Each structure stands twice: as structure tokens, then as C-alpha cells.
Amino acid sequence: MGDRYTVERELGRGGMATVYLARDRRHDRAVAIKVMRAEVVGDRGAERFLREIGILARLQHPNILALLDSGTTGEATPKPFYVMPFVEGESLRQRLTREGPLPVADALRLTREIGEALHYAHGQGLIHRDVKPENVLLSQGHALVADFGIARAVGVAADQQQLTQPGVGLGTPAYMSPEQTDGDRGVDARADQYSLACMLYELLAGQPPFTGPTVAAVLSRQILDPVPPITTLRPGLPATIRGAIERALAKVAADRFADVMEFVEAVEGQAPAHGPFASLRVTPGHALVVLPFANLSPDPDNAYFADGLMEEVIADLSRVRALTVISRTSSIKLKDTGWDLRRIGRELNVRYALEGSVRRAGSALRITAQLVDVETEEHLWAEKYAGTVEDVFDLQERLSRRIVEALRITLTPPEDREIAERPIADVRAYEYYQRARQEYYRYTAEGMAAARALAEHGLGVAGPNEALYGMLGTVYAWSPVVLLGGDEETTLREAEACARKAFELNPRSAQGLSIMGQVAYRRGKPGDAVRLLTEACAADPNNPDAMHQLGGAYLLGGRIGPMREVCTRLVELDPLTPSNHCLLGLSWSLGGEPAGALPAHRRAVELDPRSTICRFCAGVALTLAGETKEAGEQFDWLERQPAEDHLARVAARLRSGLRSDRAAVLAPLDGAERAMAESDEYWSYLMASAYALVGAEDEAIGWMEHAVRVRGWIDYVYFTRHDRFLAGLRGNRRFGELMAAARERYERFTDEGARTR
Numbered sequence: 001m002g003d004r005y006t007v008e009r010e011l012g013r014g015g016m017a018t019v020y021l022a023r024d025r026r027h028d029r030a031v032a033i034k035v036m037r038a039e040v041v042g043d044r045g046a047e048r049f050l051r052e053i054g055i056l057a058r059l060q061h062p063n064i065l066a067l068l069d070s071g072t073t074g075e076a077t078p079k080p081f082y083v084m085p086f087v088e089g090e091s092l093r094q095r096l097t098r099e100g101p102l103p104v105a106d107a108l109r110l111t112r113e114i115g116e117a118l119h120y121a122h123g124q125g126l127i128h129r130d131v132k133p134e135n136v137l138l139s140q141g142h143a144l145v146a147d148f149g150i151a152r153a154v155g156v157a158a159d160q161q162q163l164t165q166p167g168v169g170l171g172t173p174a175y176m177s178p179e180q181t182d183g184d185r186g187v188d189a190r191a192d193q194y195s196l197a198c199m200l201y202e203l204l205a206g207q208p209p210f211t212g213p214t215v216a217a218v219l220s221r222q223i224l225d226p227v228p229p230i231t232t233l234r235p236g237l238p239a240t241i242r243g244a245i246e247r248a249l250a251k252v253a254a255d256r257f258a259d260v261m262e263f264v265e266a267v268e269g270q271a272p273a274h275g276p277f278a279s280l281r282v283t284p285g286h287a288l289v290v291l292p293f294a295n296l297s298p299d300p301d302n303a304y305f306a307d308g309l310m311e312e313v314i315a316d317l318s319r320v321r322a323l324t325v326i327s328r329t330s331s332i333k334l335k336d337t338g339w340d341l342r343r344i345g346r347e348l349n350v351r352y353a354l355e356g357s358v359r360r361a362g363s364a365l366r367i368t369a370q371l372v373d374v375e376t377e378e379h380l381w382a383e384k385y386a387g388t389v390e391d392v393f394d395l396q397e398r399l400s401r402r403i404v405e406a407l408r409i410t411l412t413p414p415e416d417r418e419i420a421e422r423p424i425a426d427v428r429a430y431e432y433y434q435r436a437r438q439e440y441y442r443y444t445a446e447g448m449a450a451a452r453a454l455a456e457h458g459l460g461v462a463g464p465n466e467a468l469y470g471m472l473g474t475v476y477a478w479s480p481v482v483l484l485g486g487d488e489e490t491t492l493r494e495a496e497a498c499a500r501k502a503f504e505l506n507p508r509s510a511q512g513l514s515i516m517g518q519v520a521y522r523r524g525k526p527g528d529a530v531r532l533l534t535e536a537c538a539a540d541p542n543n544p545d546a547m548h549q550l551g552g553a554y555l556l557g558g559r560i561g562p563m564r565e566v567c568t569r570l571v572e573l574d575p576l577t578p579s580n581h582c583l584l585g586l587s588w589s590l591g592g593e594p595a596g597a598l599p600a601h602r603r604a605v606e607l608d609p610r611s612t613i614c615r616f617c618a619g620v621a622l623t624l625a626g627e628t629k630e631a632g633e634q635f636d637w638l639e640r641q642p643a644e645d646h647l648a649r650v651a652a653r654l655r656s657g658l659r660s661d662r663a664a665v666l667a668p669l670d671g672a673e674r675a676m677a678e679s680d681e682y683w684s685y686l687m688a689s690a691y692a693l694v695g696a697e698d699e700a701i702g703w704m705e706h707a708v709r710v711r712g713w714i715d716y717v718y719f720t721r722h723d724r725f726l727a728g729l730r731g732n733r734r735f736g737e738l739m740a741a742a743r744e745r746y747e748r749f750t751d752e753g754a755r756t757r
Contacts, residue, residue: 004069005033005083014134021086024068030086031068036079053082059124063117065137065146087144092199093133099591100206100558100717101234103565107203108268110136113143115196115264121148122189122260129187131195132175133202173218174208175199178251181219190253193260197248200267204241205233206559209249223251234562235534241267287350288403289326290314292335293367294357306358307332308434309367309396313354316400318542319418322409326350327544329441330576345374348575352380354403363388369399371406381406392430393422423467424458432458436471440478451475466502470511473498474545477518480679492519510539514546521549524681524712526557527749537566544574551583556681557749558715560591571600578604582617586682590715592722594624605634612641616651620686623658624724646676647683654686657693657725665694677703681711689725700726701734708742714749716742 005022012019017034024031057067065084072078092110096102102110114136118128128135128148137144177194179187201209209228210221227246231237244266250256257263290313295306310331317325326348334344341353356369370382383402385395400419404411411419424430436454439447455472462468476495480488495515502512517533520526533550540546547570554563564587570580585600601618608614619634635655641648650673656664669677677687688703704726707713716739719726729735 005031007033022083024083032084032086033081034084035073035081059121059126059148061117061120063113063143063145064121064148065144084146087137087139089138089140091134092136092138092143092203095138096133096202096206098593098722099561101561102203103561103568104204104237105565106561107200110143110203111196111200111267112264114145114199115260117143117145118189118192118196119259119261122192127187127189128192128195129180130172130175131192131199132172133199134172136199173215173222174210176219176222177253178223179253181222188253189259190256193248193256193263194253196260197245197263201230201245201249204237205230207233209245235531286322287324287326287348288317288352288354288407289334289344289348289350290317290331290354291344291356292332296357296359298361302358302360304435304438305360305431307438309358309392310356311434311437312396313400313403316396316419317403318540319415320404320409320411321415321541323404323407324350324573325542327542327574327577329544330574332441333576341372341374341377349572350374352407356399360389363390365389365392365395367395367399369402371403389427392427424462424465426462429458429462429465429468432461433468433471436475440471440475443478448475448479464501464505466505466509466511469498469502469505470509470515473502473515474511474518477515477522480522488522492522495519508535508539510536510543510546513539514543514549517546517553518549521553521556524556524710526553526712526714529553530557530559530749542573544570544577544580547573548580548583551587555583555586555590556712556714558590558713558717558746559749560587560715560718563587564591576607578608578611578614581607582614585617585621589621589624590718590722592718594621597621598625598627612638612645612647612651616647616686619651620654644672646672649673650677650683650687654690654693657690660694662694662696665690666696666699678706678710681707681713684711685713686725692726692728695728697729697732697735700729701732701738704729704735705738708738712745714742714745716746 004026005024007020007022009021010018011021011032017036020033020035022031022033023029053067053070059066065087067082067084069083070081072080101107114131118131121128126148128145130147131145135145135147137146173181175195175198177187177191180191198208198210209230210218210225212218212221227249230242230245244263247266248256248263257266290310293306293310295303297305311328314325314328314331317323330348339347344353345351351374353372353374354369355372356367359366365387367385368382369385371380372378373380381402383399385398387395397419424433432454436451436458439451439454441447452472452475455468455475458468459465459472473495476491476498479491496519499509499512499515499519502509502515506512513532513536517529517531517536520528520532530550530553533546533553536546537543537550547566551563551566551570554560554566564584567580567584567587571584574580581600581604585597585604588594588597588600598621601614601621604611604614605618615634615637619631619638622628622631622634635651638648638651639655643649653665653667677683684703684707688700688707691697691700691703704719719742720730720739726735
């Protein structure tokens with residue numbers, strides 16, 4: 001390199017070049033230098049190569065990695081090199097390897113940034129020819145496209161027009177357009193559009209559209225095979241996104257979009273603005289919280305009626321896609337906070353609050369409601385509604401419609417029909433439903449038993465009813481989570497039976513889909529769970545229970561990008577429920593970024609400092625992030641919990657493992673502690689971690705087999721690449737076989753999910 005650069009170390013090498021980190025002595029800055037392999041450019045190709053890449057020097061775009069310098073090495077056989085800024089960060093390939101499929105919003109943003117860079121270069125007469133994740137660097141999360149024109153420069157230098165190996169010649173097989181594979185000398189900008197569509201497909205689905213065991217197999221599929229539907233690999237994406245990608249992947253260039261920005265805009269224009277995959281932030285101007293209705297009835301036992309009315313209004317307004325409505329579980333918590341309206345607006349990120357009261361005396365019913373701007377505390381309107389209990393559905397509908405009118409929102413025809421629906425026509429059955437729901441939300445053994453009995457009474461009054469079957473099936477589906485021990489499979493079969501009865505009344509029942517998704521999750525079938533719960537969320541986009549389940553199903557399947565996306569939206573809709581923050585934090589830890597998990601776990605503990613689950617999850621994340629003092633505080637709290645807190649005892653066993661206290665880890669488990677650890681894949685994994693940390697490999701692998709084979713947690717990427725607790729098992733034959741089985745299921749994840757209900 002002469003006196004201009006001081007080479008510090010090798011950064012990496014590939015089929016075409018070796019990359020070095022160096023110091024530019026003249027400007028005292030870090031740079032990256034790519035030195036081409038002599039056999040790639042040929043004996044006399046260095047000069048032609050440098051002349052060809054000279055066009056790079058005139059590309060000035062915020063999403064293009066600049067060319068700073070070029071030259072040849074001072075060797076007997078000079079090799080061309082070129083110099084670029086050194087980027088602190090990672091490549092898009094490294095992010096995909098670490099995280100898997102990305103959230104839709106991230107994938108589309110990166111596609112736009114890459115597309116704008118390509119479009120600019122196309123306007124300068126330069127085609128990239130090798131668009132792929134390895135050639136996109138991420139600087140503070142934003143895309144920088146590298147190596148413009150290098151593929152063509154290599155071809156010119158070596159006088160080579162046919163692909164010989166991956167990364168050499170005119171492209172990379174998994175991202176090459178059909179005309180490139182044919183050695184078409186007339187390749188134009190539409191080849192880059194094709195490659196960008198392949199890359200967007202991978203960002204969303206976790207793999208390129210065309211794969212195969214050999215280069216020849218991949219090239220053959222590029223030329224001959226139709227595009228595999230992306231919705232098979234990423235359920236929940238609208239068919240319009242699939243359509244835009246398929247058009248950009250047309251075999252004939254003339255059938256693609258006119259230019260790369262037309263493709264980018266087509267994809268963005270069809271992106272889902274609402275639903276289970278909307279990771280957009282809640283916009284305060286369109287966000288509302290329904291506060292708990294005050295019970296002014298002479299009988300305090302009528303509190304369930306006031307809460308039930310609040311929930312039904314939330315359900316009505318959640319059907320309006322132009323509104324974001326905070327969930328029931330966060331709204332009900334505001335009863336005890338004493339927060340003023342402005343703080344509610346800040347904590348929940350909403351602009352409006354609905355306040356109300358209910359007075360019921362015998363059959364007479366009076367409802368008052370007022371809509372308030374939480375920023376100004378101005379009352380936008382206030383109204384009173386009077387009638388009888390028999391009129392409750394009409395009063396609820398009038399109230400919901402009045403709110404929509406006050407916010408100047410026009411209902412679509414489907415939204416208008418949904419608000420007018422009466423899920424339970426009989427008022428007595430409706431009251432049983434309300435009471436069952438209130439008992440269910442206690443999440444206790446007694447509450448589950450009471451909810452089951454009340455739902456059955458409601459069915460006895462109303463006859464077959466989708467909402468009541470949904471309530472009863474939900475109780476059965478969640479009972480194994482609340483009640484340790486017993487026959488889980490029998491309970492899940494009862495849940496399935498309720499779901500099937502709901503489907504008989506409504507084949508697209510959101511409640512039925514949610515129940516079946518939870519059943520699949522409990523049976524360790526992540527593919528089925530994701531498919532069913534995605535459909536449930538699409539049918540009921542603001543249902544936090546289904547969203548929480550969907551986040552858990554993605555966790556099981558090791559799809560961390562979609563998991564984080566769902567959990568981000570979940571926290572926006574239900575910001576005061578600690579377990580949602582725990583799940584969001586896990587999405588960072590399982591993606592290999594434990595430091596990113598800490599804000600979510602700290603918030604969970606802040607919301608419920610008495611929660612064993614929140615403290616345990618926080619302790620694990622803090623340990624992984626190296627925050628040992630704060631982690632110790634969480635484990636100290638857990639060790640002070642009573643002996644009947646079996647999860648705290650699992651936590652104590654993990655801490656003993658972290659302290660290398662072999663005797664404490666190997667102490668016998670009693671039945672309750674074992675049942676707790678077996679009840680959930682994450683607790684099973686942490687039990688395995690405790691044993692692995694003290695070298696008890698057989699016990700550790702036994703627990704991991706339970707997590708993988710019984711509970712269905714198939715995230716081999718985390719277990720083999722990111723996990724620190726199980727590191728001592730990686731040379732163990734049984735562990736290797738278990739990870740191979742997990743990987744096999746991971747790779748056929750979508751085939752599992754394709755099976756019918």
C-alpha cells in the first residue's frame with residue numbers, strides 16, 4: 001500500500017477480495033481497503049478494473065458507500081485495490097443471521113434506502129449487478145450500499161461474461177436475474193430491481209425466494225420456477241405485497257416495474273397500516289383510552305356491569321381502523337393509579353380519554369359519558385343515555401357511534417356492520433358472559449372455575465352462541481397456564497371442542513382461531529400456532545390476548561424479528577401489562593442483543609415490583625448484559641420469596657448455577673418445582689441452564705429435550721449462536737443431535753403451519 005495507509009488487521013475475505021482495516025495517514029481516519037485477488041481480475045486486468053470502477057468516485061448519495069481511493073499493490077504481480085470509509089456497524093447479512101426475518105417496517109425502510117441508492121446510480125448510468133445483504137452495510141441502522149459496479153469491473157478485467165462461482169463474475173446466484181444467468185450483455189437497471197426484490201423477500205421471509213443445494217440448482221430455479229408465495233413463509237402479509245414482489249421477480253425484464261422506485265412505492269403503498277404486523281407507533285392524534293366506568297349503582301355488586309360496558313365500548317371502537325384504542329387490561333388498571341388526565345395521556349401516548357359512569361337500579365339504566373382532550377383537559381362533548389337493561393346494546397352502540405362522530409371519523413361499511421352486531425342477544429346470557437369475563441381476568445384457579453360455570457350457565461340460557469363458546473374455550477385453553485399439574489391434554493381437548501362449536505356458528509371466528517392457536521402453542525406446534533394466531537389478529541386487530549399469544553408462538557419458532565414487531569405493537573396497545581414488556585424484552589435477548597432488552601424488563605418490574613416472573617426475566621437479561629449488581633438485586637428479591645413460590649425456587653437454582661454452586665443445583669427437586677419448570681419452555685430452558693453451568697450435562701440435556709421436543713421451542717439459532725448458559729454443552733453428542741432435530745423443525749416451520757385446522 002506504500003506510505004499512504006497503515007494496515008491494522010484483516011476484516012474478512014471472500015471469493016473476490018480480502019478486506020483490511022487500515023489507517024489513512026494523511027487524514028488520520030479509519031478506512032476499509034479491498035484488495036482484489038489476482039486470479040479474479042487476470043494477469044493483465046488490474047488497469048481495466050481500476051478504469052471501470054473509476055465511475056464510483058462521482059457517486060455522491062447518503063445511502064452509497066463512497067470510493068475514496070484506488071490503486072495497485074507494489075508486488076511483482078500488482079493487485080488492484082480500492083478504499084472506502086470504515087463503517088462502524090454490521091452488514092445486513094449479519095443482522096439477518098442474528099435476528100432472522102425483520103419487522104415489516106424495518107424491511108420496507110431498508111428497501112427504500114437501498115432502492116433510492118440504486119435509482120440514483122441508475123440515473124448516473126451505473127448498474128450494481130450484485131445487490132445482496134452482504135453488500136449492504138448498516139450505519140446506525142441505515143443502509144449503505146457498497147461495491148457498485150464491482151461485478152461488472154471484474155468481468156471486464158477478466159474478459160469474463162459467464163458466472164463461475166458465487167460472488168465472482170456478474171452476480172450472486174440467489175439474487176441474480178434470469179438475464180444475468182444467461183450472460184445477457186444487455187443487462188439494465190431492471191436486473192437490480194430483481195435482486196432488490198429477492199432481498200426484500202429474504203428480509204421478510206428469512207430466506208431468498210430461490211434456494212438449492214448447488215449453484216446450478218439455484219440458477220435453474222431462477223430461470224424456470226415460479227416465485228414461491230411469500231405468505232407461506234410469512235403469514236399475515238397482505239397479498240398485495242406478494243403481488244409487488246412477484247412482479248419485480250418476473251422472468252422477463254419487460255414485465256417488471258419501469259424502475260426500482262416504482263417497485264419500492266408499490267410495496268410501500270400496499271403495506272399494512274393496521275393489524276398484527278403493524279409496528280407503527282401509536283399516533284396520539286388517533287389514539288384513545290376508555291377509562292373504567294364509575295359504578296353509581298346502589299348495589300356495589302353491579303361493578304361487573306360497569307366494567308363490562310367499558311369493555312364492550314372498547315371492543316366496538318377497536319373495530320374502527322382509523323382509531324388506536326388502548327386495551328381493556330391497561331384501561332382497568334387506571335382504577336387504582338390516581339393519575340390525572342395529562343399523565344394518562346403521557347403514559348399511554350393517547351390524545352383522548354372517554355370518562356363515564358353507570359347507574360343501574362333494578363331494570364333502569366342510566367349512562368353518562370364525556371370525551372376529553374387529555375392535552376387541554378377540554379370536554380369535547382358530554383351526553384346522558386337512559387333506558388332499561390334490555391336497552392343496553394342500543395345504548396352501547398349509540399355511545400360508540402357518538403365518539404366516532406365527535407372524532408370526525410367516517411366508518412367503512414364493514415365497520416358500520418360490526419358496531420351494529422349483537423354478540424349475545426339475550427340480556428341474561430349477556431350478564432353471565434360479563435361475569436365470566438370478570439372472573440377469568442382474575443387468572444386464579446378459583447376465577448377459572450367460576451368463569452367456566454358462568455359461561456356454561458350463559459349457554460344454558462342463550463343456546464349455541466359464538467361469544468359464550470369463545471369465553472368457555474378461552475378458559476379451558478388458558479387453564480393449563482394457571483393451574484399446574486392435572487391432565488393438560490384433556491383440558492386442551494375441551495378447548496378445541498368449544499372452538500369447533502364457535503366455528504360452526506362463524507367459520508372465521510376470531511375467538512375460535514385464538515383458542516386453537518393457544519392449543520397449538522401448548523402442544524409445542526409453533527407453525528400451527530403462528531398461522532392460527534395470525535388469522536385471529538387479522539380478524540380482531542386490537543386483541544392484546546391474541547397478540548401476546550402470537551408473540552409467544554414466534555418465540556417458539558425462533559422467528560425473532562416478527563416476534564419483536566408483534567410485541568412492539570402489543571406494548572403500544574396494552575402498555576400497563578408487565579408481561580407484555582417481558583415478552584418484548586425477550587425478543588431482544590433471544591436476538592443476541594441483551595442490552596436492548598433492559599428497558600423493557602426494567603419497565604415490567606416498575607409496573608409490578610411484586611411479580612416473580614418480571615423479576616426473574618429481568619435478572620436473566622441483566623446477567624446476560626453484564627449488569628451483575630442490578631441482576632443480583634433481582635435475584636436477592638427472588639430468594640426472599642416464600643417456599644410456595646415455585647418459580648422463585650427455579651430462579652434460585654439458576655443463580656446457584658451462575659455461582660458455580662454444584663451442590664445447590666443438584667439438590668433434589670420436589671414435584672411442585674418440577675411441575676413449574678415443565679410448564680413453560682423458557683423455565684425448562686433456564687433449568688437446563690442451571691445444570692449446564694455446573695457441568696451436569698445429562699440433567700441439562702434432559703431439560704433441553706423437554707423444552708425442544710415437548711414444548712416445541714426450536715430456536716436452534718439462539719441455542720447454538722447466542723446463548724451463554726449452554727455453552728458447555730456444545731461439544732456433547734446428545735446436545736448436537738437435539739440441535740439438529742430443532743434445526744430440522746425450524747427449517748420446515750412453514751410446512752407445519754400450512755396444515756389445515
